[in-house]
Amino acid sequence: MSADTSAVEAIEEVTRAIVGRYSLETKSDWESQAWADFANAELIANGGLGVGDPDWFEYACAVLRGAFCEETNLPLVEASLVRLIFDREAPSAAAVAFVDPDIPQSLTYEVRDDGRTISGWATGVPWSAVMDLVVARGSEPDTWILVRVADCEIDRRTDCWGRPVGDIRMSGTTVQAVGRMTEERVMSYGRVAVACAMSGTMRTILAMSIKYAKEREQFGRPLWSFQTIKHQLVVASELVKMAERTSIASADIARTSDERMASLLAKCTAGSAATTVGNIAHHVHGAIGMTDEYKLSHLTRQLFMLRDRFGSEHECLREFAKGLASVTSSGTSLWELITAL
Amino acid sequence: MFNVTEGVVLPSAPNTVSASGEGLNTFKSLPALRQQVRTFIEEEIAAQRIVPAVDPIPSGYDPSFSRKLGQKGWIGVTWPTRFGGNGWSPQARFCITEELVAAGAPVGAHWIADRQFGPLLLAVGSEQQCEQFLPQIARGELYCSIGMSEPHAGSDLSGITTKATVSETGWRLEGRKIWSSRAHVSQLMLVLCRTEPPQVEDRRLGLSQLIVDLSLPGVTITPIISMDGEHHFNEVQFDGVQLPADALLGTRGEGWKQSSQELASERGGPERILSSFPALALVARRLLDQPEPPAEALEATARCVVRIWGARLLAQETVRRIELGRNVSADAAATKDLGTVLETDIVDEVRRILAYLPAAERAGLADFVNLATLKAPAFTISGGTTEILRSVQARDL
Numbered sequence: 209m210s211a212d213t214s215a216v217e218a219i220e221e222v223t224r225a226i227v228g229r230y231s232l233e234t235k236s237d238w239e240s241q242a243w244a245d246f247a248n249a250e251l252i253a254n255g256g257l258g259v260g261d262p263d264w265f266e267y268a269c270a271v272l273r274g275a276f277c278e279e280t281n282l283p284l285v286e287a288s289l290v291r292l293i294f295d296r297e298a299p300s301a302a303a304v305a306f307v308d309p310d311i312p313q314s315l316t317y318e319v320r321d322d323g324r325t326i327s328g329w330a331t332g333v334p335w336s337a338v339m340d341l342v343v344a345r346g347s348e349p350d351t352w353i354l355v356r357v358a359d360c361e362i363d364r365r366t367d368c369w370g371r372p373v374g375d376i377r378m379s380g381t382t383v384q385a386v387g388r389m390t391e392e393r394v395m396s397y398g399r400v401a402v403a404c405a406m407s408g409t410m411r412t413i414l415a416m417s418i419k420y421a422k423e424r425e426q427f428g429r430p431l432w433s434f435q436t437i438k439h440q441l442v443v444a445s446e447l448v449k450m451a452e453r454t455s456i457a458s459a460d461i462a463r464t465s466d467e468r469m470a471s472l473l474a475k476c477t478a479g480s481a482a483t484t485v486g487n488i489a490h491h492v493h494g495a496i497g498m499t500d501e502y503k504l505s506h507l508t509r510q511l512f513m514l515r516d517r518f519g520s521e522h523e524c525l526r527e528f529a530k531g532l533a534s535v536t537s538s539g540t541s542l543w544e545l546i547t548a549l
Numbered sequence: 550m551f552n553v554t555e556g557v558v559l560p561s562a563p564n565t566v567s568a569s570g571e572g573l574n575t576f577k578s579l580p581a582l583r584q585q586v587r588t589f590i591e592e593e594i595a596a597q598r599i600v601p602a603v604d605p606i607p608s609g610y611d612p613s614f615s616r617k618l619g620q621k622g623w624i625g626v627t628w629p630t631r632f633g634g635n636g637w638s639p640q641a642r643f644c645i646t647e648e649l650v651a652a653g654a655p656v657g658a659h660w661i662a663d664r665q666f667g668p669l670l671l672a673v674g675s676e677q678q679c680e681q682f683l684p685q686i687a688r689g690e691l692y693c694s695i696g697m698s699e700p701h702a703g704s705d706l707s708g709i710t711t712k713a714t715v716s717e718t719g720w721r722l723e724g725r726k727i728w729s730s731r732a733h734v735s736q737l738m739l740v741l742c743r744t745e746p747p748q749v750e751d752r753r754l755g756l757s758q759l760i761v762d763l764s765l766p767g768v769t770i771t772p773i774i775s776m777d778g779e780h781h782f783n784e785v786q787f788d789g790v791q792l793p794a795d796a797l798l799g800t801r802g803e804g805w806k807q808s809s810q811e812l813a814s815e816r817g818g819p820e821r822i823l824s825s826f827p828a829l830a831l832v833a834r835r836l837l838d839q840p841e842p843p844a845e846a847l848e849a850t851a852r853c854v855v856r857i858w859g860a861r862l863l864a865q866e867t868v869r870r871i872e873l874g875r876n877v878s879a880d881a882a883a884t885k886d887l888g889t890v891l892e893t894d895i896v897d898e899v900r901r902i903l904a905y906l907p908a909a910e911r912a913g914l915a916d917f918v919n920l921a922t923l924k925a926p927a928f929t930i931s932g933g934t935t936e937i938l939r940s941v942q943a944r945d946l
Contacts, residue, residue: 418946435940442939445946446883450859457862476855529844529851536837542830542850543651546857547583 216408219274222249227278239338239372243282243303251275252287265292265397269404269459273452276408276514279506281371283335285401285517290343292397293352293387305336305357305374307344308518309391315378317347324383326355329376336374337364346386352394354385369513370506396461396471398518403455403471403478409511410448410478410485416504417441417489437492444488447481454478465548469535472519472528473549479521482511579644586623586648593617593654601653603921604824604928607730607781609655612689618649618656619689624663628671632679633687639868643819647861650820653827657731657781662686662693664818665811666739669758673799673807678760682737696726696740696761696785697808703728704937707752707805711787712743713759719794720759722767722787730931732783733770738763739811740787741804756804759796767791777923809878816932817867817881822860822888824928825895828921829853832899835910846905849898853891860888879945882938889928890935896925 226245230238246252251271268288275284286306307313313330326344336342339357346353359381362374418441421431431437458474461467486508490497497504515521535545593599593614602608618624626642628634635641649656667686670679685691702708711724724742732738738761745755763770767790773782799807833850836842867880899918903911929935 435936438943438946439936439939441946442886442942445942446887449883450863450887453862453866454859473855473858477859480855525848525851525855526844528855529847532851532854533837533842533847536833542833542837542854543826546854546861547647549858 273408276405399471399475403474611655615659615689625687633684692735753805816885
């Protein structure tokens with residue numbers, strides 16, 4: 209395990225306390241209360257996800273590895289990007305949803321003497337209905353804007369991943385802040401942040417699957433005593449180790465030679481690990497793992513949701529392959545590329 | 550104040566990052582060494598002094614190349630200077646190993662002595678044994694093979710029956726080892742043998758390791774030819790071989806523990822990821838030189854790169870943990886399992902890429918790739934099968 213395991217475990221402990229507090233209560237408005245709890249635990253601002261310096265992104269990634277050990281169901285990944293884009297312009301620990309570039313949207317901007325406004329729509333924006341602010345792409349290249357949710361009309365629904373999503377309409381809505389960062393850079397940091405969150409979720413899925421295999425008896429003995437079950441869980445553990453190690457390494461994205469290629473690698477690795485780890489965990493658990501009352505189903509739903517965020521592993525592989533052709537067209541060998549990443 | 554943090558010490562952000570030592574910086578801090586090794590290999594290939602091969606550890610035997618590496622200080626790099634080493638970091642050794650194996654350089658002559666025998670001598674050997682063997686190994690002149698498997702004890706290593714009994718001069722060795730790579734061109738063999746009768750409760754007790762001079766009377770080496778037509782395997786018979794008392798390496802009866810340590814060195818390195826890389830590098834170069842490389846073939850190449858990247862990071866982590874003095878048996882087993890399944894899959898991806906190349910290109914590459922396909926089944930066997938590696942890891946879960 210890495211040297212910062214104890215830090216991640218401390219964050220996991222805080223997360224379990226927060227998430228556990230709401231799981232038995234009514235779901236009404238729990239998201240904003242949980243967000244406030246994460247903020248109070250200083251996991252969002254002041255050294256948590258509210259990063260303004262690329263060096264701090266590495267720490268934000270450690271927070272995400274810890275905070276996604278449970279069904280967290282909050283836009284913490286998105287929060288890690290907000291400070292990066294807006295620096296000090298965004299309020300500290302702001303509860304922010306994010307209009308991904310690939311979300312269906314039609315947004316137009318107007319610059320007036322008294323500031324900028326935005327009009328149009330975006331559908332299915334995750335967590336927008338329960339957060340205070342929304343980030344979307346700006347009208348000029350490489351710009352991003354921040355608006356208040358209270359200034360928009362939002363229809364709330366729940367998507368298949370269990371997230372509260374909003375269909376947003378804006379009409380001359382005032383832009384609160386403008387940030388500057390290329391879309392590719394936001395996507396690169398987003399991929400790394402998601403890969404870290406996924407490794408956190410996979411860690412819990414693996415631990416609960418091993419525990420279950422050691423407790424559950426069939427044919428008069430624990431599942432763990434069957435070599436085929438044990439070896440399946442070892443395969444899952446290898447993939448969790450690899451996803452963890454690659455996400456830790458890619459969190460050092462600011463110092464990689466190629467942010468985009470490094471982030472695509474991280475997301476490909478986490479994504480393909482998630483498919484196998486999820487399948488093995490469910491196979492070991494049998495039918496109970498598929499039920500809503502059992503925690504595994506919630507974690508799998510979160511893992512598979514994250515798997516598609518900022519590009520699935522299949523999209524990332526396609527992009528990485530194109531990048532490979534481009535990098536090596538100048539005569540760079542495959543080995544030179546691998547050792548430079 | 551929010552109460553869930555009571556009793557939990559939250560880390561201070563910047564210190565945690567700097568103290569963690571994470572990322573790849575320690576491995577990236579050696580570009581000069583990496584480049585020196587790379588340039589040297591390129592020059593050797595260009596001058597046709599060496600020929601790249603897939604799986605160069607058993608397949609590439611070239612004592613003159615080993616001696617050149619020794620002269621450059623690239624064998625025994627982490628060993629103390631008084632024993633002929635350089636006292637460099639394990640990361641430096643990692644870089645040298647990667648460059649040699651990825652290029653398919655002929656490292657088979659000295660490899661086992663450098664990777665397994667030397668580190669074990671340093672860990673459990675006597676000062677006299679270290680002085681006797683390590684400088685010769687570091688010069689690329691002394692080669693060692695491994696005597697573990699027997700006809701009836703492959704994966705079930707604790708079932709070995711080769712035995713050593715105490716004699717007037719030291720030890721008398723009787724038994725037979727099999728699938729011993731390069732025993733016919735090595736001066737020494739490190740033999741795992743029984744020095745006490747097997748215990749019913751634990752057969753792993755009562756084993757010891759002996760350093761055997763393969764030129765001694767009573768040693769008979771018979772070649773075993775592999776599926777790819779090569780001769781690196783051997784059967785080695787010991788008929789009452791008389792050994793001196795100081796042939797014992799480490800502690801009598803601790804052979805299993807010492808072998809496990811040795812196997813971790815064998816399993817955790819980058820060579821368990823890159824055996825088939827020379828084939829990928831060759832075929833991918835031809836692909837990438839095409840005016841419009843097909844997307845399917847590019848994606849096959851990309852799949853390999855993604856997995857190599859991940860496996861390298863795990864191997865680097867294992868090296869870091871070895872440096873910290875941790876028990877890395879499970880980590881090394883994970884690295885070898887992921888790495889050798891990957892090496893095998895790479896051969897198939899290479900065949901896939903080949904299918905997208907023009908016929909004339911395919912014909913020129915066929916021999917190299919076909920040879921790789923005949924070596925591939927061994928990747929997940931040597932040094933511990935997939936099943937053994939998974940059982941080793943399961944004990945830690």
